Every structure is written in structure tokens, then in C-alpha cells.
Amino acid sequence: MANRVYFFDTTLRDGEQSPGATMNQQEKLRLAHQLEVLGVDIMEAGFPASSQGDFDSVRQIAEQAGDIQVAGLCRCMDGDIDRCWEAVKHARHPRIHTFLSTSPLHMKYKLRKDPEIVLQMIEAGVRRCASYTDNVEFSAEDASRSDRDFLCRVTELAIRSGATTINLPDTVGYAQPDEFADLIRYVIEHTPNADKAVFSVHCHNDLGLAVANTLAALRVGARQAEVTISGIGERAGNASLEEVAMALRVRQDYYGLEHGIQTEQLYPSCRLLSMTIGQPIPSNKAIVGANAFAHESGIHQDGMLKNRETYEIMTPQSVGRTSTNLVIGKHSGRNAVRNKFEELGYKLSEEQLQTVFEAVKNLADLKKTLHDDDLMALVQEEIYRIPDRFRLRHVSVQSSDAGGVPPTAAVLMDVDGIECSRAGFGVGPVDAIFNVIADMVGREPELEQYAINSITSGTDALGEVTVRIRENGHTAVGRGAHPDILVASARAYVNALNHLAKKEKEGERLHCQHAEQ
Template sequence: MSDRVFIFDTTLRDGEQSPGATMNQLEKLRIARQLESMGVDIIEAGFPAASDGDFCSVREIARSVEKCQVAGLCRAVPSDIDRAWEAIREAAHPRIHTFIATSPLHMKHKLQKEPAQVLEMAQRAVRHACGYTANVEFSAEDASRSEWDFLARITEAVIDCGATTVNIPDTVGYAQPDEFAELIRYLRANVRNIDRAIISVHCHNDLGLAVANTMAAIRAGARQAEVTLSGIGERAGNAALEEVVMNLNTRRNFFEVEHGIDTKMLFPACRLLSHIIGQPIPPNKAVTGANAFAHESGIHQDGVLKDRRTYEIMTPESVGRVGTDMVLGKHSGRHAIKRKLDELGYRLSEEDVTLVADAMKRLADIKKTIYDEDLEAIVLEEVFRIPDRFRLNHLTVHSGTTGVPATAAVILDVNGEERKLAQFGVGPVDATFNTIAEIIGLKPSLERFQINAISGGTDALGEVTVKIREGSRSAVGRGADPDIIIASAKAYINAMNRLAKKTEETSECPAP
């Protein structure tokens, strides 16, 4: 049995199914490059058959990533498999990941098929996928609630058909660690050809046990862990990449396995994801949260001052959590900015570096010091965004305690045409949103409005995240600015642009 655990990241597929975690193609590509730099073994780039937009994103990631495998997820259906291969075929190391449910509940009520039919579908799917590539993964959806003997039969059958990885998912987070480990041991003991495939696990966090179940499975012989950055994903999420990796690192003598992740990139990667999806890392989040290395108790502080190992089982530096450097300002040159961008892992064109440098200097006129987080926010705001149909040219807001309703005057660029309007609202943000909506001609409902400070200080950049809905379509928008009202306007317009983009998706990325 291999002593290497392969890290399979599904942030861009399962992670994006987390409410509010939608990313555009450029943002997905940025995450993929970060994962590649970190040393992830396999990136599950998406579900190509789900939509034309997903197909395009998977295809672009497959073309761009060189060092790690790129997987496309597909049902055990020939047309899905064909579509997945079309998306990943240009990857340096493509993988087809096909799945079908194997629990009695799913087979009866969702698939409405008998076990024998499911077994046959799985075999046909793997054979079909192997016609494209030898790198095929099969997943038995809802494996933790499947009958063990049937799970062993279907696992053995798909390996005979050519699957080189078999994934045993705890799809609804139902399993307990001891029970899940026993299932892995059972498969290793009862699947005749198990030595010809890698056992993978994909654990959900519905009962808060995703990481615990993953670690138990690795102890029992699983050698691929399917994870996401910060544990984002469907419902309560997935096993968090950073937690699984630091368990393996911190308890190396216990697990006795290796991995290829550069742990110093864990915090920067999670922070990047946080900026992109507009969801802050919770302060008490293990490994990457703001409190992970904070000590309030006097006894703890005394111990840490004498020897950090008394109350810290890993160092902040080991996960890339270092003090924020105040390295840039209004007099910083373009080369210094480019060097800092390179350090943060951004591969930008000369044109984009100039765009970021100009925006940074505008910010430096308002804000004394520029932190890494500020620079990342500028990159996300200026570079990694969809082309704008709507762009803010000017905003003036009047608000106070005089009894006069808040007023917003907005000048907006709409498809190259300048439009002006002023409207009232119950407050400055409401007035701003009302005016923008009236100019654009859409009046979506606002489902979420969230404000975060990107860095410290009263002059910190404020980041606003909004989620809007128009009928059956929804979109998340983000905006950053030292002025929180302007940040709100940018976020709302960004969401409007994303909403408009969704209607154009099919024509922009037609089926091949």
C-alpha cells in the first residue's frame, strides 16, 4: 500500500455548490492556479455537462493547468462522459470522474433501478470512459449508506473495467469515524482486485465529522482525500483541505503517510477564496481563522512566551500566516508592485500589472498604507471580473438626521451610454440601490448584504457582498472601497453584471 496520500481538491465543483460561492471563469482559473502552485494532485474543475458555462470553465482550466491532473465530473451516462472528455481532453493530465448512486434509498427512489441495473450502468460507464483515458475514477454515491456486500461487488466490477481510483463518499455526512474506517477496511479485505486501484474518500460535514471521517479512512488505508478550501461545499460543506493536510503534518508519526502540499500556501489560498466568494474566514476556524494562534488567557500567554510549543501544536508560519507587511504606498514603483504580486502568486500580464498599479496609487491617495489584502482586493476588483455592461461613473449621496430622506445621485455607464438619475431611499445604501436598479431597468430582490473590513484601521478597505434575485436567477456581487457606500454600489452593480452574464452564457459558450 502506498504511503502517499493524494489530495483531490473539489473547491471548483462541490465547493461552488455552497450557497453564495459562485465564481466566474477568471476567478475559477485563479483558484486553479493557486491549487496547482500549492501542490494539489488533482483538481476537479467542474461538471461539464451541467451547463455550457461550466463546460467552458473546465476546458479553460484544463488548458491552463500543467502540473496536476484535471478531472471532470460526469454521471454514469455516455453523453455526460463524452461532454466531460471534450472539456478536459487538452489537459496535460486529464481524468474522467464518473459516478452513480449505490445505496438502496437512492437506487429505489432517485434512480428507480434495481441493483443489477446500477451495476451494469457503472460497468458500461467505466468502459466508455476508459475508451478516452486510462485515468478513470468511479464514485459510488451515498456509499456510507450502501449495503457493504453490494458496494464491494460494484467496486470490484469497475476496477475490472479499468477504474484506477474508486471513491467511497459519505455523501450526506452520515458516517461515524470508527464505522467509516471499518468500511474502508472491509473493502480492502473483500474486493479481490483492490490492489489495482486507489481508494478515495469524499466526506461531507452534515454532522461536523467530515475531517474526522477522512482521517479515519486514511488510517484504514484510503490514499486519496477529496477536500475543499475552507471546507466549502453542498449544505454544511466538505472536509477542509487545510485541516486534513495539517492533521497529516502535525501527527506525521501517527498517520505515517506523506503528501505533496506546500503548507505555507494554505492560509493565502483560503484567504484568496474568501475574497473571491465574499465570505470571511470565521475567526474560530481551525488552522486559518484569526483566533487559531491567538491567546487570551494569562496562563496560556505566559506559556507561549516561554515556549510556543506549550499551547501551539503548529506555527503560524507553517500555514503561511505571517504578519501583514506594510510594504506599498503612493511612491511605490511599478516593479515593486509586480514583485509583490508575484509573491502573492498572481500571474498577471503587463497590461494588468499597470491596471493594478494605477488603482493602487489611487487607493494610496486615500489610505496611508497598502496591505497584502488591499492589493488582492484590487486585483479581484480590477482584473478578475467579468466584462461590465454596467459601470459606475459617479455617485453622490446625501443622508443625515434632518428628516429629509436619503438621496443618491448616480451616473452609470450602460453598454457605453451614460445615464443619470437621482432617487430617494430609507438610507444611503437603499437610495443608491434604488437609483441603480431604476437606471438599469431591473428591480431584483436583495437576499444578502454583508460588510467586512479587508484590513485594520479606520481607513481600511471595506468589502461588501450582496446576493440578488430576479425570478429564478440569482447572482452574488462584490465590491471594495474605503467608502462603504461606494463599495456597496460596486457590489450591487457587480451582481447586476453577473445576472446579465447568466442570460448570455449559452450564446458565449455554445456546445461543441
């Protein structure tokens, strides 16, 4: 049995289903590039049949990808499969990933089909996929709650029909490690043609066992791990890429397995995702959290001073937590800025470089030193945001703890290309800013979440604000960064309004398409 584990990353598909983790097309392309740098074997770029936007993103990712395999997800239906192939076919190594439910619960209530009909659908669907490519993955949805012998029939049939990868997912995070390992072992041992396919697992974290279940399955013969950066995904998320990768690397003596993940890129990848979706990395997050290599206990500190291995089983450098290089400032030239961003993994056009260069100069006037995280936040703010219907120009706030005049905000911004200005009051400075902006764009969204995170340390640190708003059944997340937290708040709110407007426009387009049909 081969000891190479293949990492299948689904951050761009399952991960994006995490509430508030929606990414625009440019952000997806940036993250796809980072997945290649990270050493991922297969990236699942999206679900092409779900929307035109997803189709376009998958197609662009496929066209720009290098040697990494690019997969698209599709239901076991002719239309989905055809659409998936159209999106991924220009990749150097395209993969079609199709799925169908196999548990009694799903077949009865979700599919409303008898097991024999499900088998016929699997055979027809996989054969259609195989007519396009020999790189076909079949997933038995809700495998962990499926009948074992029926799962063996499904697996044998899918392989015979052309599947080269078989995924047995714990779709609802129900399985326990020993139980799940026993299921994977049973299916491999009782499927006659099991040697003709790579077995994969896709584990959800509803009971906090996604990583444990993934590792248990790898020990008994699974050789593909389906994961996401920072474990983001549907409901409680997926198995965390960085945790699985480091468990296999640190405990290679126990697992005897190898992989191609460049572990020094783990923290940069998680930080990029965090900045992209506006969700800070929790301090106690394994591998990449701020406290992962922090030691406060006197006993621990004493041990560390004597020998790091007393309380550290891996080094910060091994996951990319190296000391920050403080070289970019107000006197840096264009070439220095270009080289710095290339070191950080960004490929900028001349127009993008000029935009970023000017933003670096402006930020350097406000901060003494620019950290790598500052620069990454700046690129997200200036380059990878969606095209703006609403664009903030300036904001000014007056606030005091003295009685009398309430907090006041004055805002200058472009609304549909027209420059507008207005002032107004609020309970606090942030409330005043949001009230004025909402009034200017003619909306009254409900603010569901407001969160502040410091990107770096120090009193001059960039503040990163995330807001989530809801209106007319649509939810949108906005992000903004600036040394002035009130300016960051205004940027985040405007960004959320742009996302909300885009979602409504897409909804109207889909409604018109359905009406025409």
C-alpha cells in the first residue's frame, strides 16, 4: 500500500459555504494561486452548475492553474456533469467530482429513490464523467451512515464505471474515529476492485472530530484527505488542512505516511484566508493561532529556556511563523515594493502595482513600519475587493463624553458614480457613520455582526473591521482595514453594502432567467 497522502483542498467550494466566507472572483484566483504554492495536490475550485458566477470562477482558476489538479463538483446528473466539464476542461489536469447520497435516510427522504435506482444513477453518471476524462472522483454522500454492504456495491460499481478516486465522506460529522476507520477498512477489504482506485475521506466537524476521523482513515488505507484551510466549511466546518498536514509530519513515526504540503506556507495561507474572508484566526487555533507557540507558565518557560523540545513538538518556522521582515517604508521605491509583494506570493500587473505603491506610501505616512500582514491587508483592500457601486472617499467623526451634542459623522462618497456628502448623528461614532452611509445609499440594513481585530501589534497597528448586514432576505459581509478604526469601520460597512447590492443583482438575474424559461 502506497504511503503517499494526497491533499484535496475544498476551501474554494465547501469552505466558501461557511457563513460569511463568500469570496469574489479575484479573491478566489489569489487563493487558488496560494494553494499551488502550499503544495496542495488537488483543489476543488467550486460547483460550476450552482451559478454563473461559480462557473466563471472555476473556469478562470482552471485556465490559470499550473500542475495542480483542478476539480469541479457536480451532482450525478447529466446537466451538472456537462457543465462541470465545460468549466474544468482547460486545466492541465482536470477532475470531475460527482456525488450521490447512499444512506437509507438520504435515499428515502432526500432522493426519494430506491437503492437499485440509485445504483443505476451512479453507473450512468460516472460513465458520463469518464467519457470526458479518466480523472473521475465519486463521493457516496453520507457514507458514514450508509449500510456497509451497500456501500461496497456502490464502490465496486463506481470503480467499474470509471471512477479512479472513491470518497467516503462523514457528511454530517457523525462518525467516531475507531468506527470510521473500521468502515473504511471494511469497504476497502470487501470491494473486489478496490486496488484500482484511491480511497478518500471528507470529514465534517460537527462533533469536533473531523481531523481525528481523517487521520484514523488514513491509517487504514485511505490515501486522499479532503480538507480546508483553517477548517472552514459548512456548519462547524471541515478537517483542517494545517492540522492534518502537521500531524502526519510531526508523527511520521506513527503514521508512516508522506505528503507534499510545504508546511512553511501554512501560516501564510491561513493568514491570507483570514484577511480575505474577514474572520480572524482564533488565538488558540492549533498550528497557526497566536498562542500556538506562546508559553506563559513559569515551569514551561524554564523548560523552553533549557531545551525548546521540552514544550514544543514543532518550531514556529516549520509552519511559516518566522520573524517579520520590516523593510518597506515611505522611502521604498517601486522595485522594492514589487519585490516584496512577489516574496509574499502576489503577481501584480503594472496598474495594480501603481495602485498598491501609492497606497503603501499613504500608509507609511501613518505608520512607522509596515509589517507583512499590513501589506497583505493593503492588497486585499485595494486590489481584491469587488467593483464598487459605492465608494468611500472621506469620513470625519466628532465625538465626546461630554453631554449636549451627540456623536456626529460627515461622509463624502461616490454613489453610482455621483459624488455625495452628508452628515448625521448616532448613539456612538460608529453608529453615526453607519447611519449617514445607509441614508446616503437609501438602505436600512440590519447590522448582525460588528467585529474588530488588530492585524499587527502596537498602537499604530492596522485595525481590521468585519461587519455582517442583512436586508430583504440577503446577508452580506464587509471588511475594511485602516490605522483609524473608525475609517476601517466605514470601509467595512461600504464593502458590505457593495456585496449586498451584488447579491441582489445576481438574484434578480436568476429570477429573470427562470421567468424566461
